[in-house]
Amino acid sequence: MNNHLKKKYSSMYKYFTLLLALCFSLSAFSQNYKTGMVVSAHPEASKVGVAILKQGGNAIDAAVAVEFALAVVYPNAGNIGGGGFMVYRASSGAVSALDFRETAPSKASRDMYLDKNGNPVSDLSQYGSLAVGIPGSVAGMVEAHAKYGKLAWRKLIEPAIQLASEGFHITAMQASELNKHHDDFIKCNSTKTVFANEKQWKAGDILKQTELAKTLTLIKNKGRKGFYEGRTARLIVAEMNRGNGIVTLNDLKKYRAIWREPVVGNYKNFKIITMPPSSSGGIALISLMKSVEPYPISKWGFQKDSTVRLMVEAERRIYADRSTHLGDPDFNPIHQKELLNDKYIKDRMSSVSFDRATPSQEVKPGNLNGYESEQTTHFSIVDKDGNAVSITTTLNGSYGSHVVVAGAGFLLNNEMDDFSIKAGFPNQYGLVGGLLNAIEPNKRMLSSMTPTILEKDGKLFLVVGSPGGSTIITTVFQTILNVIEFGMPVQTAVNAARFHHQWLPDKVFVEDNAIPQNVREHLSSTGYEIVPRDKIGRVDAVQITADGWLQGGADSRGDDAVSAY
Structure with missing residues (x-):
């Protein structure tokens, strides 16, 4: 065999070896189960x-x-x-939400x-x-x-x-x-x-x-x-x-714990089933998803310049609304329909510029007709019958x-x-x-917790949530986009580096390996203050594949673990 062929076959062997190693790695990374799965913060x-x-x-x-x-x-x-919140979807498709938030x-x-x-x-x-x-x-x-x-x-x-x-x-x-x-x-x-x-x-x-x-x-x-x-x-x-x-x-x-109607919204061919007030999480999450839906973020790419700008500007506006328009529905009317109205969201996003940041001082809560630690924990479960x-x-x-x-x-x-x-x-x-x-006797304090279940074309698709105080909403938002728009396996989507903006303070908080350096520099030059910080969120999720397999995502930021059979 001449030297040229030796080199050729050597290169092919190396490529094959790497491909095989990658296949084994992915197999271990995203194991499939059929019967039941639990993903929580502790093994x-x-x-x-x-x-x-x-x-x-x-x-x-x-x-x-x-x-x-x-x-x-x-x-x-x-x-x-x-205390906390639960979102439940029966295998029949029936849904419910339970508010067991603490009260004053x-x-x-x-x-x-x-x-x-x-x-x-x-x-x-x-x-x-x-x-x-x-x-x-x-x-x-x-x-x-x-x-x-x-x-x-x-x-x-x-x-x-x-x-x-x-x-x-x-x-x-x-x-x-x-x-x-x-x-x-x-x-x-x-x-x-x-x-x-x-x-x-x-x-x-x-x-x-x-x-x-x-x-x-x-x-x-x-x-x-x-x-x-x-x-x-x-x-x-x-x-x-x-x-x-x-x-x-x-x-x-x-x-008393209270049964409530889940907040339900659509994003393309996905249905989002999530928590209503006294959590702000569900309304904020669906508002964020609707805010970015018209834009080609999958084409732009994961944490590319335009993608980050769009997401930050959406977060800026939704957190501004959160500050004024959300609270305990048993004490004040919550204008849920108005906040989730397509025209209202479109109007809120109409001032977004891809050339410069919108200073938070220029973003006020929207006009409507009427007036957490980061040490929370989340778990996601699917049983053999498809109840989630x-x-x-x-x-x-x-x-x-x-x-x-x-x-x-x-x-x-x-x-x-x-x-x-x-x-x-x-x-x-x-x-x-x-x-x-504001504090009132027997009132539930506003929360950012966002337990969420997604359907795709009417079938159970994703069970997801996270701890993280004020970062919960943006963590769940990014994880869902990682799966839907960027095609990540659920474990990769959960582990992916994250960033966060919440209107005030007017800063973009980023994990160490989030947002490439060149993108950070360009964002900074156009008015965004980039602030490094430690871990953001700890997502635990279950994804259901088209053929019914269960795949778990346990966040590597903690001791979180998938258990299944």
Whole structure:
């Protein structure tokens, strides 16, 4: 064989080897499953969910089990002391939404976090017992199970009890987070908590939560009453009394989760089913999708100059509207139809320029007829029959208020900070709110959580959501576009680098590897302030292929895991 042929075959061999390696890589990257899938923030919780599916449980049964398991193995956001939202799609195509968002205590008042000069004292709404809203997670799971559950309630809580009583091995990321918050646990609690270790936590350490196991056992045996009444309720109120909190026994007993109509919109041949107020996420997400729909972003390309400009300008306008026009629908009328009106959205986008940034000071909330931490967690589940559930829950900040209920072993939220503690004053995520989100007794604070389900041509296509405070909406928005417009497999779409804009502050926040440098430079030269920051969101998603295979996307930014069979 002459040298020319040797070189030719050598090159072909190298090419074939690389192609084969890529095929194996992609195969491992996007495994297909037929029967059921759970994607959550922690491997142990995902395993619990799949175990329930294997026992004949449906997607809601698995969701209940995962929610309580996360309260044990993911204490900085998984919870029974917080709240959240659920979007459900039955295999028949019927849809529903459950609002188990926290509410303000009955003794709450509009100016409760202002000093004598009328200025916000932000720590009061972020740390300690005064920051706590009435928890909704337990009530939400009870409601979901009562309406759709198949297996016995007791069976669904048992895995979480075992994880709490026997303990589990914490990850390196969890060890780092617990060590980081050590001083806050000491500061915010009058009694010792299991989270504040005398020695530095390290990966592989076992975290046992015997007090939490007792609380979960009460919930297993008594359902709703095991949390909102009796021993646990008394312990919550005792904790309030020690720390200047205002949650009462009557507040707990009166709390109710609420069934709502999902927000539904269309994007090309996709139907988007997502969360209505008191979350801002659904209306904002559909508004964003409608804002970019007329433009050829797939042709422009992923994070190319025009694509980024369009998305940022859409985000700027939608977050401006969020600041004024969204809140708890049980307290104020929400002009949902107007906000999602095609002409209104087109008019809002008509001022977009591809030559320069629109300064946020020039963008005001639109005129209508009438007046979160980033430590949230999300999980997505599809069962063997094609029932799908998308749930996002939160304590708000990482580990919430940092207050652990003595004797009950669980963390309480700091969701009161999600209210507008003063109109025009930003919360801990920089979000600015208005009068519709002012503090009132028994009111639900506005959220950015965006649990979402997509159909394609009438069939289940994608179950998706993310934590991330104010970045949740833009994270879900980008993930959906990554799949639909840029043709990414769901795992690639979830891992792809992200950016974020929220009207105020007028900055484009970017992850390290988001937006190529030359595009950044061009954007900067035309009025965009590019600000590097750490991780944005942690998406957990399930995609259903045209032939019915389940593919999972577990965000590499965390310990998130796919479990399936």
